[in-house]
Amino acid sequence: MEKTLEKIMKEEIENEGNLISILQNIEARFGYIPEDAVNWFSKRLDVPASRFYGVTTFYSQFHLKPRGRNIVTACCGTACHVKGSEKLISAAAMELNLKNDEDTTENGEITLERVACLGTCSMAPVVLINKKIHGKMTLEKLKKELKLLKKAAQ
Amino acid sequence: MSSVKIMVCMGPGGIASGGAEVISAFESELRQANVSADIHKGCSLHKVGCFGLCSKDVLVDLIIDGAKTTYQSVKPEMVRRIVSEHIIGNLPVAEWTADENYHNFYKKQVKVVLSDCGRIDYENIDSYISEGGYKAAEKVFAGMTPEAVTAEIKNSGLRGRGGAGFPTGVKWEACRKTAAGQKYIICNADEGDPGAFMDRAVIEGNPHAVIEGMLIGSYAIGASRGYVYIRAEYPLAVERLKYAIKDAHERGFLGSNIFGSKLKFDIQLKLGAGAFVCGEETALIASIEGQRGMPRPKPPYPVFQGLWGKPTVINNVETLANIPYIIKKGSAWYSSYGTEKSKGTKVFALTGKVKNTGLIEVPMGITLREIIYDIGGGIEGGKALKAVQTGGPSGGCIPANMVDINVDYESLARVGSIVGSGGMIVLDEDNCMVNMAQYFLQFTQSESCGKCVPCRIGTKRLLEILSRITKGKGRDGDIELLEKLSRDIKSASLCGLGQTAPNPVLSTIKYFRNEYEAHLKGKCPAAVCKELLTYYILEEFCKGCGACLRACPSKAITGEKKKLHKIDPAVCVKCGACFDVCKFKAVKKE
Numbered sequence: 100m101e102k103t104l105e106k107i108m109k110e111e112i113e114n115e116g117n118l119i120s121i122l123q124n125i126e127a128r129f130g131y132i133p134e135d136a137v138n139w140f141s142k143r144l145d146v147p148a149s150r151f152y153g154v155t156t157f158y159s160q161f162h163l164k165p166r167g168r169n170i171v172t173a174c175c176g177t178a179c180h181v182k183g184s185e186k187l188i189s190a191a192a193m194e195l196n197l198k199n200d201e202d203t204t205e206n207g208e209i210t211l212e213r214v215a216c217l218g219t220c221s222m223a224p225v226v227l228i229n230k231k232i233h234g235k236m237t238l239e240k241l242k243k244e245l246k247l248l249k250k251a252a253q
Numbered sequence: 254m255s256s257v258k259i260m261v262c263m264g265p266g267g268i269a270s271g272g273a274e275v276i277s278a279f280e281s282e283l284r285q286a287n288v289s290a291d292i293h294k295g296c297s298l299h300k301v302g303c304f305g306l307c308s309k310d311v312l313v314d315l316i317i318d319g320a321k322t323t324y325q326s327v328k329p330e331m332v333r334r335i336v337s338e339h340i341i342g343n344l345p346v347a348e349w350t351a352d353e354n355y356h357n358f359y360k361k362q363v364k365v366v367l368s369d370c371g372r373i374d375y376e377n378i379d380s381y382i383s384e385g386g387y388k389a390a391e392k393v394f395a396g397m398t399p400e401a402v403t404a405e406i407k408n409s410g411l412r413g414r415g416g417a418g419f420p421t422g423v424k425w426e427a428c429r430k431t432a433a434g435q436k437y438i439i440c441n442a443d444e445g446d447p448g449a450f451m452d453r454a455v456i457e458g459n460p461h462a463v464i465e466g467m468l469i470g471s472y473a474i475g476a477s478r479g480y481v482y483i484r485a486e487y488p489l490a491v492e493r494l495k496y497a498i499k500d501a502h503e504r505g506f507l508g509s510n511i512f513g514s515k516l517k518f519d520i521q522l523k524l525g526a527g528a529f530v531c532g533e534e535t536a537l538i539a540s541i542e543g544q545r546g547m548p549r550p551k552p553p554y555p556v557f558q559g560l561w562g563k564p565t566v567i568n569n570v571e572t573l574a575n576i577p578y579i580i581k582k583g584s585a586w587y588s589s590y591g592t593e594k595s596k597g598t599k600v601f602a603l604t605g606k607v608k609n610t611g612l613i614e615v616p617m618g619i620t621l622r623e624i625i626y627d628i629g630g631g632i633e634g635g636k637a638l639k640a641v642q643t644g645g646p647s648g649g650c651i652p653a654n655m656v657d658i659n660v661d662y663e664s665l666a667r668v669g670s671i672v673g674s675g676g677m678i679v680l681d682e683d684n685c686m687v688n689m690a691q692y693f694l695q696f697t698q699s700e701s702c703g704k705c706v707p708c709r710i711g712t713k714r715l716l717e718i719l720s721r722i723t724k725g726k727g728r729d730g731d732i733e734l735l736e737k738l739s740r741d742i743k744s745a746s747l748c749g750l751g752q753t754a755p756n757p758v759l760s761t762i763k764y765f766r767n768e769y770e771a772h773l774k775g776k777c778p779a780a781v782c783k784e785l786l787t788y789y790i791l792e793e794f795c796k797g798c799g800a801c802l803r804a805c806p807s808k809a810i811t812g813e814k815k816k817l818h819k820i821d822p823a824v825c826v827k828c829g830a831c832f833d834v835c836k837f838k839a840v841k842k843e
């Protein structure tokens with residue numbers, strides 16, 4: 100970890116970075132914001148960890164917990180909403196056996212997330228599966244994709 | 254020996270429909286057929302930005318010796334025939350070419366900002382230059398004073414396309430007149446309005462127009478540095494813009510001594526991190542400075558005190574992308590489109606329940622009817638139009654009976670909506686208006702930055718009341734309470750987010766009060782609100798096929814093959830899977 104953090108530090112100095120870009124860099128490398136990484140930067144930059152925490156929790160792009168190895172991002176923007184994205188999301192949660200507010204399957208394989216809009220509104224409803232965009236999503240198509248993911252995870 | 258140009262849409266819709274696969278199919282088919290050997294170097298394959306009609310993607314333009322044929326809904330497996338019959342055999346594959354609907358889609362549109370989008374190769378700066386790109390910047394740097402530039406933009410009547418509609422020339426002039434050693438120009442590419450993708454399509458389809466617009470702006474106000482604040486949810490736009498900035502640098506359009514002058518200008522990208530409020534200009538500035546994106550009271554306006562306390566112009570992507578075209582063709586030409594107070598054209602993202610979904614550019618003042626029926630091709634599936642939502646979470650709903658309204662800043666404001674950034678979502682009889690209001694409040698409530706009380710707590714209370722109404726637990730007087738609370742939040746909030754957040758509530762109450770009242774009586778007329786629904790199976794239609802039984806995720810359905818099936822209301826989670834899957838319309842929801 101130390102090495103990666105040093106590397107991030109170097110890049111951020113070169114690119115005139117700031118708190119947000121440091122956190123983006125950490126998120127990109129680790130997939131979430133590990134507490135240790137924040138403490139490390141806090142010491143090195145002499146910026147209180149609480150400032151990092153404040154920025155981290157303000158922006159939806161940052162995650163404080165590790166996420167699944169596969170990320171399913173369902174758009175719930177307006178265009179997708181009127182075309183039934185809510186139905187897709189609850190079906191996906193059911194298919195993945197996610198209870199209450201959980202967003203990641205027990206085995207840590209699949210995370211189901213929401214996003215406000217992916218900018219592909221004309222293909223609504225839209226679901227992003229491991230960064231690949233799937234437009235005009237239907238219940239059957241989504242279930243099939245999730246089954247494939249689950250199978251691959253086994 | 255003819256020249257063949259193949260243009261494949263790699264806009265938001267094109268990619269989602271498999272544009273990349275279509276391109277590889279062309280590559281391999283052209284190689285196999287040895288086309289480049291047969292017709293020499295005359296065959297080129299280009300990736301271009303959004304064509305507009307995303308619902309017919311992947312769209313492909315085939316231009317042979319200047320004559321254009323458009324293919325719609327192209328799949329990789331169709332490419333072989335297009336290559337052999339059309340490119341080699343010179344006979345278009347008629348059954349796949351664009352139909353009348355496609356041509357109607359464009360008839361009433363006027364393309365200014367989008368005039369090069371879908372026609373030029375976004376990865377190739379020469380493609381932009383060959384269409385007159387950077388000519389406007391050259392004209393400005395070579396022979397116009399900054400005063401003349403701002404005057405030209407003022408005369409064009411261009412108003413900010415980011416939502417507020419403030420006259421761009423006036424903003425530039427104010428910044429130009431503010432004396433300071435350092436000034437900034439910022440392009441607002443946060444595009445937070447969910448359900449809109451105009452800015453994404455412009456950046457991805459024609460990134461150099463945005464750069465050229467910023468360059469001209471920098472000259473007009475005297476800024477040597479620019480930033481593009483772009484949302485991280487648009488990785489492709491970020492990539493294409495980065496690439497374009499690098500190219501512009503290499504050609505000397507950015508950097509020092511631009512067009513032989515002593516002026517320098519550089520553009521840096523700043524990635525958003527997922528916060529709607531960061532589209533608000535003072536919050537955006539805080540975010541570029543690396544802080545929590547909290548707005549501050551205005552005045553002082555950013556043109557006087559902006560980024561790091563320096564005078565700063567913030568403009569929307571579409572506003573900036575208009576600039577080169579206005580300079581090139583003149584303010585008189587631009588202001589010949591539109592109405593008296595709303596000049597020029599506006600890009601809208603037409604989505605929802607219309608047949609033709611996509612990106613459109615229309616002259617201001619066109620009627621909503623023309624947009625929905627002539628361009629949009631009418632409502633999907635023969636359903637009835639209920640309303641059109643414009644302006645996203647800050648906007649309102651225009652009911653079907655007002656469809657003859659002109660679409661411009663003043664007319665929309667008069668009926669309680671706004672032009673906004675350009676989202677236009679068509680709703681049909683199956684959409685519940687109370688649910689829509691609740692949806693938007695959910696969004697604004699969770700995106701409220703929490704700095705001011707009316708917005709932080711007010712939106713929360715609004716959402717609570719709306720939620721109980723949609724759950725059938727509404728109380729007498731709730732509608733009036735919503736109205737009062739809405740007015741208070743509007744007048745007391747710090748920034749535009751709170752000041753406009755109640756609009757979706759107010760406009761749905763204004764035009765669809767009966768739907769609210771029905772909910773208070775325990776009915777959702779559009780059969781959307783789950784808690785107010787029951788699902789059951791009609792005996793006379795059920796064939797006992799078992800499709801619903803297999804689709805039901807909660808095992809609420811029982812029944813033997815070829816016999817009547819039944820839904821147990823105690824187990825049913827009201828997901829609607831049975832309703833969607835039944836071919837005989839035997840599942841009913843009420």
Ligand SMILES: Cc1cc2nc3c(=O)[nH]c(=O)nc-3n(C[C@H](O)[C@H](O)[C@H](O)COP(=O)(O)O)c2cc1C
Pocket residue numbers: 412413414415416417418419421441442443444445446529530531532533534535567568569570572573674748749750
């Ligand atoms: C909550 C909120 C969100 C906004 N989001 C955006 C946005 O995503 N993009 C944008 O260009 N303007 C947005 N604006 C408007 C900007 O504050 C600002 O008016 C605009 O960028 C100015 O550029 P223009 O004059 O070219 O429109 C938003 C305003 C508010 C209050």
Ligand code: FES
Pocket residue numbers: 174175176177178179180215216217218219220221223224225447448449
């Ligand atoms: S609303 Fe889903 S992509 Fe825009």
